[in-house]
Amino acid sequence: MHISQSARTPHASSPEPDLRHHGDVEVRGMGAELTDLAVNVRSGTPPEWLRERIAESLGTLAAYPDGRAARRAVAARHGLPEERVLLTAGAAEAFVLLARALPVRRAVVVHPQFTEPEAALRDAGHAVERVVLDPEDGFRLDPRAVPGDADLVVVGNPTNPTSVLHPASALARLARPGRILVVDEAFMDAVPGERESLASRTDLPGLVVLRSLTKTWGLAGLRVGYVLAAPDTVATLERAQPLWPVSSPALVAAEACSAPRAVAESSLAAHVTAADRAHLLARLAEFPELTVQGPAAGPFVLVRLPGAAAVRSRLRGLGFAVRRGDTFPGLGPDYLRLAVRDRATSDRFATALRTALDDLGGRATGADGPGGAVRGKAADGPAADAGAATGPGPDLAEAPAAR
Numbered sequence: 001m002h003i004s005q006s007a008r009t010p011h012a013s014s015p016e017p018d019l020r021h022h023g024d025v026e027v028r029g030m031g032a033e034l035t036d037l038a039v040n041v042r043s044g045t046p047p048e049w050l051r052e053r054i055a056e057s058l059g060t061l062a063a064y065p066d067g068r069a070a071r072r073a074v075a076a077r078h079g080l081p082e083e084r085v086l087l088t089a090g091a092a093e094a095f096v097l098l099a100r101a102l103p104v105r106r107a108v109v110v111h112p113q114f115t116e117p118e119a120a121l122r123d124a125g126h127a128v129e130r131v132v133l134d135p136e137d138g139f140r141l142d143p144r145a146v147p148g149d150a151d152l153v154v155v156g157n158p159t160n161p162t163s164v165l166h167p168a169s170a171l172a173r174l175a176r177p178g179r180i181l182v183v184d185e186a187f188m189d190a191v192p193g194e195r196e197s198l199a200s201r202t203d204l205p206g207l208v209v210l211r212s213l214t215k216t217w218g219l220a221g222l223r224v225g226y227v228l229a230a231p232d233t234v235a236t237l238e239r240a241q242p243l244w245p246v247s248s249p250a251l252v253a254a255e256a257c258s259a260p261r262a263v264a265e266s267s268l269a270a271h272v273t274a275a276d277r278a279h280l281l282a283r284l285a286e287f288p289e290l291t292v293q294g295p296a297a298g299p300f301v302l303v304r305l306p307g308a309a310a311v312r313s314r315l316r317g318l319g320f321a322v323r324r325g326d327t328f329p330g331l332g333p334d335y336l337r338l339a340v341r342d343r344a345t346s347d348r349f350a351t352a353l354r355t356a357l358d359d360l361g362g363r364a365t366g367a368d369g370p371g372g373a374v375r376g377k378a379a380d381g382p383a384a385d386a387g388a389a390t391g392p393g394p395d396l397a398e399a400p401a402a403r
Helices: 023-025 028-032 049-061 068-078 091-102 116-123 168-172 229-241 248-257 260-284 307-316 343-364
Strands: 004-008 033-035 085-088 107-111 128-132 153-158 178-186 209-211 225-229 291-293 300-304 319-324 335-339 371-373
Touching: 004 248, 004 371, 023 028, 023 319, 033 335, 033 343, 049 248, 068 085, 068 248, 085 091, 085 229, 085 248, 091 116, 091 209, 091 225, 091 229, 107 116, 116 153, 225 229, 248 307, 260 300, 260 343, 300 307, 307 319, 307 335
Parallel strands: 033 319, 107 128, 107 153, 153 178, 178 209
Antiparallel strands: 004 128, 085 225, 209 225, 291 300, 291 371, 300 335, 319 335
């Protein structure tokens, strides 16, 4: 396993990735007409019962938001005391709070992963070091690669964009007194059984777990998430928040999505997603030109395809938006991320991909991929654990937003 720690400044031959580029850019404007495989929000959401709950809350807009009920519901959902919960305007706000409110001497971000944590740290004036995981080792985390004196470590699980699910035991080895360990679990509710989650752990010093309701429940426009951490950390972050940071409709959504019925629905959706992912991987296995990184555990797959930028552009002409991969540190222009959709959509995408590759001829030809993946073959087929894909391509617009 090869894991490298990057320098604080990029190598001269490697342009610095655009940390503020996110998947929603792919489907803005004219892109809104495309079939969206670029944004990792579950299709067909939010469900009707959740829409109704949110709509009912509009009658309370004259009153200031009261987050007590939502906080109790989230705490109960994870078996934690309320003082270990902080509601936020999405996980993105939590990254900003962590960067601005906590004293940090040496910040380390494990890549490839969602780029907002590093962007928030840099915006707050912190120097950020990168531990870049190796594709030849399947982007797996070796805790020994993280500098021992790092007092802030950020890692995703399952990781966007690689879809790798790190063992909870490996993550726990990163926790130590004097260090804040931030684990971004924005996609954990899309993993059957939420295995490897640290959300309910209270024995690990400095642990901060971030959750989002965006992906499973289709609430990207509402902005709601939460932090799970020790009471003193929660209090520090809460003091850095503005008054009433989470709207009343968002608080209602947080309470509703934390109820037992909703948790059961989310669990069922995770199993459906795993089966749909297995189908997508089976279709991708038909293409010797590409390499699927894996095994994958998230609602997306990462693929490596030489000439991916041209393929991505041609796919847009055929009605599909996919996520470029070159904006993630540790990846490059030959990577694409593909959101998992229903089987009919994956079948249509496979047809479009074949057309794109045929149209481009030799300009997008196969090459042996990294050792941690399998060319033309899904890395782990069973429905419970199937693959991830990211996608490079030319810039369309500059704006932060969805993962």
